[in-house]
Amino acid sequence: MYNTMGIIFTGGKNNRLKELSAERSISAVPFGGKYRAIDFALSNMINSGIRNVGIPTQYNFHSLMDHLGSGKEWDLDRKNDGLFILTPYLSEYGTGWYKGNADAMYKNLTFLNRSNEEFVVINQGYAIYNMNYIDMLKHHVDKDADVTISCRYMADFPQEYLCKLGIVETDSDKRIIDIQEKPLNPKSNFVSMGVYIIKRKLLITLLEESAAHGYYEFVRDILVKKVKELRIYSYEWKGYWKPLCNIQLYYQTNMELLNPSVRYELFMKNGRIFTKVKDEPPAKYNEEALVRNAVVADGCIIEGRVENSILFRGVNVQRGAVINNSIIMQDSVICENTSLDYCILDKNVVITPNKQLKGDKNWPLIVGKNVVV
């Protein structure tokens, strides 16, 4: 077996997910009824046999820390290795804030040096997919690559989303000859998934070198600059993969869980997706409940109508309430005779009786955490 450790990036400060990421890092955004986005990246590592995972994070990481805890649910509460949350720290050498993701790794070189695995898998905490990295590692070793990047042809993506991603160009041997980060006019739809495999020792050398030059970004300052020098290969992933780059994608990706084949691929085909448990009782449907095409988590009590929607744990849908095309997060209460259409309700939202809230398919209405409407 390959000897591998993992690093998960949790995303910097951005408001692409609007209110949903106002108070939490993008990787901690609730997803799919009971998960947070990072559960997928982390579970993929567990399912690939990785037992030593570092998570550098600095932007609003409270809910992320709360979620990950000691790593119990991912079986990462180990004596040796396990889960390491790498937050910025002050030292004699500076303020400690991470200036970029390469800087974040550089500031935690101790973690990289102290680990003894041969390879490092680096991935992003905000993408929804279920992938075992072992096949990619084999590819990495077979190609004798310095760096392998997992890439995907995004035929299912509109042009404007591609501009937010990294576009990759390869030669006939799958070797990457050009990387364009967030190009205005993407040349192709072959996109970097932000999943990298690299030898730990090489990563340390590259980080030290870039820090010496005052560079901070792993892709822009290291991979792009060294695309000719290093043997960077692409590994094509043909399965499901959706980055939660903006609110439309967030909404659509959640809604795709209503498609049994997506559900099968994400949760049942390969490894399991682990998450923090809440010890809620199973969902209870009362007599008036009318639920069709919906994902419903534990702890819900339903007495109203729910269609084409995702209900997170502990949601209460009262009599006469009608919910269509919506995402309702944990512990929200939808009171009597209220109707919701194309809405995203964050945690602990209360919609009082007889209200009507309506968003649009391309611009769902977002109600922030703990709001009473």
Place this chain on the structure above:
Amino acid sequence: MTKEIIALILAGGTGTRLGILTKLLAKPAVLYGGKYRIIDFTLSNCINSGIDTVGVLTQYRPLQLNNHIGIGKPWDLDRMNCGVTILSPFTRQQKGEWYSGTADAVYQNLHYIDEQNPKYVIVLSGDHIYKMNYSMMLDFHKKNNADLTISAIQIPLEEAHRYGIIHATDEGKIYGFEEKPPEPKSNLASMGVYIFKMDVLKKCLIEDRSIEGSSHDFGKNIIPKLLNDGKNLWAYTFSGYWRDVGTIQAYYESNMDLITRVPQFNLFDHNWKIYTPNPVKPAHYIGESGYVSKSIISEGCMIFGQVKNSIIFPGVTIEENAFIEDSIIMSKSTVKSGSRLNCTIVGEKTTLGRNVRTGIGDYAENIFNSEIYKTKITVIGSDTIVPDNTNIGCNVVIDNKISAQDIPSSNIPSGYALLKGGDGNV
């Protein structure tokens, strides 16, 4: 620091009156309420009452139970110096012996109690459904300076002959006790929850051990003996929901109690959570053709058919045009399209083929055992495959691990029993 109280949970019962549901696992390990196993309620009561040292006494078919409890993680009982300990029968230098009664089981583990050296011991039964704060009972015990406090509940007089019946003053001082009296004179029943002073427990267990003919049972021997000896016994009256789910009917009814609009027994109480190992499964999915009413549905289920008045455990698939009514379907089972289930308990990992019907026709007495199987409920075991187009009547029992070839005909009449020989190990 001496420990104030430790708990001992008696979890070795065979639960014969649950028929095939307990053929392969101990009664406390039987699934309940869409997600739980019966012992979860007692274990959760312990941790919610602040008791962090729990011994679980097992004997009958302990594998599932041991796996379920593990090191006690779900109940936060994975502790450094206490936590949960499984106490199974063991051999000694001369010989080993099985637990011959509830009191004997505790006697054989006196060394465990000694090691913990608590002031009080609470003895619990692992097969009851209830939420109870034992710390309030302990306060009552201390206030009365009792040697033994028994938790008691008012029950209908006509059922009293099945219980240990307590005679007590209005304040709760016990002056009489009868185990399963044919003509009960009181309706105050023992719930099998005892708080002992440690030294009293130890002394009476050692004395009882040497009494010839004793069945070493708390109800039959220990309590009457303590009363005879003039000890200070008190009854602590409990008034919440409490069920002994010892029969198929009681088990079924207690499950069904959970789906009423405002259940008497509330699992949604955030101040008194019931803990259990959580399945690693996504939230459940109700399909375009699905319909669910007055039911409990667990994680990982896929519902494409109709479910009414039923309890569905994690990972169950109900295919299109299947219709489930008044039934309990345990984890990872599949009901294929066109099937109609009525008043049926289906075990774990069982597959019901296409157009299977259950609960057809009128009640008929069960040919195998009319004492255990005496209601309309049809029971289908775990790891069983029922082939397509099978029609099954009422009060039918189909054993665990039955394969399609074992089913003799596509019409199984009411009261029929299809049981496998042997002990179910192979």
